[in-house]
Amino acid sequence: MRFVLVTTVKDVRRRLADPAALVLWIGIPLVLSALLNFIAGTNSAAPRARLLIVDQDNTVLSRLIPTAAGQGNSPIDTQVVTLDQGRRLIDAGDATALLILPKGFQAAVFGTGAANLRLLTNPSQRILPGIVQQGSEVLVDAAFYVQRLFGGPIRRIADQTGKGPPDAADVAVIAVEINRQITALQGSLLPPVISVATKAADPAAAPTPNFGQVFLPGMLFMSFLFIASGMSGDIWDEKQHGTLRRLMATPQSPGSLLLGKLLAGAAVSAVVALVGLLAAVMQFDLAWSRVPLALVWCAFGSSAIMALLMVMQTSAGSQRGGELLASVLTFPLMMLGGSFFPFESMPAWMVGIGQWTPNGLAVARLKDLMYGSVSPAALGVAALGIGIPAAAAFALTWRRLWSFARA
Numbered sequence: 001m002r003f004v005l006v007t008t009v010k011d012v013r014r015r016l017a018d019p020a021a022l023v024l025w026i027g028i029p030l031v032l033s034a035l036l037n038f039i040a041g042t043n044s045a046a047p048r049a050r051l052l053i054v055d056q057d058n059t060v061l062s063r064l065i066p067t068a069a070g071q072g073n074s075p076i077d078t079q080v081v082t083l084d085q086g087r088r089l090i091d092a093g094d095a096t097a098l099l100i101l102p103k104g105f106q107a108a109v110f111g112t113g114a115a116n117l118r119l120l121t122n123p124s125q126r127i128l129p130g131i132v133q134q135g136s137e138v139l140v141d142a143a144f145y146v147q148r149l150f151g152g153p154i155r156r157i158a159d160q161t162g163k164g165p166p167d168a169a170d171v172a173v174i175a176v177e178i179n180r181q182i183t184a185l186q187g188s189l190l191p192p193v194i195s196v197a198t199k200a201a202d203p204a205a206a207p208t209p210n211f212g213q214v215f216l217p218g219m220l221f222m223s224f225l226f227i228a229s230g231m232s233g234d235i236w237d238e239k240q241h242g243t244l245r246r247l248m249a250t251p252q253s254p255g256s257l258l259l260g261k262l263l264a265g266a267a268v269s270a271v272v273a274l275v276g277l278l279a280a281v282m283q284f285d286l287a288w289s290r291v292p293l294a295l296v297w298c299a300f301g302s303s304a305i306m307a308l309l310m311v312m313q314t315s316a317g318s319q320r321g322g323e324l325l326a327s328v329l330t331f332p333l334m335m336l337g338g339s340f341f342p343f344e345s346m347p348a349w350m351v352g353i354g355q356w357t358p359n360g361l362a363v364a365r366l367k368d369l370m371y372g373s374v375s376p377a378a379l380g381v382a383a384l385g386i387g388i389p390a391a392a393a394f395a396l397t398w399r400r401l402w403s404f405a406r407a
Helices: 002-016 017-040 060-069 083-091 105-110 125-162 168-184 211-232 234-239 244-247 253-282 289-314 319-336 347-356 357-369 376-406
Strands: 049-055 076-078 097-101 118-121
Touching: 002 017, 002 253, 017 211, 017 253, 049 060, 049 125, 060 076, 060 097, 060 105, 060 347, 060 357, 083 097, 083 118, 083 125, 083 253, 097 105, 097 125, 097 347, 105 125, 105 319, 118 125, 125 168, 211 234, 211 253, 211 289, 211 319, 211 357, 234 253, 234 289, 234 319, 244 253, 244 376, 253 289, 253 376, 289 319, 357 376
Parallel strands: 049 076, 049 097
Antiparallel strands: 097 118
């Protein structure tokens, strides 16, 4: 056991002597988590358009426009200004658009006059002015169709403006005309062409994970694959420096050397995993209580992958060939195992394959450990699915080490 620990410490020190690679491995989860947090942008408010309105009509209808434009979930904030104030603000780029309601606006909507709306937009903005313009066009279209459908009653109401309250006969005539028009439109408007069904959210249902929570577990195992690929190649350094040949002449078992290397890989992976998990705590709402078990799982999965890659290294005829074989295995595992793309965005046939790869099993259970419900049965199946191939790979590498050292 002492030889295993000595080998582990030696390999960890070798990694510390190569700070560039260590910083790269540790930096992968930090950089990726920062990018994912930037993409998710859960704390950033949606942009809003600032619409300046010049009311030159000063009627009941024109005074309703600012309130209607900013009602509900509208992305538009309105402000009533004078013409001089509006032009000064829009010229300074402090507003999205300036809408001028001319005198006669209400009469034009009632169909007893004409008016031209003027809309000045901020050329330095691209999206928000288009939203304001679309809203203005909707206003004009709405006025047109209201006139076509209810022009008669509207004109009767307009004729009574300023003459005091209408008498009972006028009210009756207006009501009859509106009812007649609604009855004629009943086949088109009632029942509505589109129906909306609402369903209350289940309070017990799990919240939808954000962008970072979906991507980060796979990204962590991408980093572990790089670590395993790099550290599995250390077996070639041992061979080229004669360490393996000298080991064969000692009572120490070659398996102790391999086990020490796997423990060193697990230690380095644990440091990288801890960095990534702490980033998840700060940026993606990971609970502190979930960190320890997730950390152990990361170290276990990474060392298992390293055992698989060591078989590829010892099967090659040269160090360059070993690196090539390791890469041939690493990149398909990244693609299928949820590191390049999360399982949620992959085709069903690819998920069916990838979820049974060693890193795919590890990624799926890591998501459960970090944000889902942990099933002991599922965790046990995954541990066997990862551990049995890793143990077989370890035994095969141990067996091949004698011929590998003499080749």
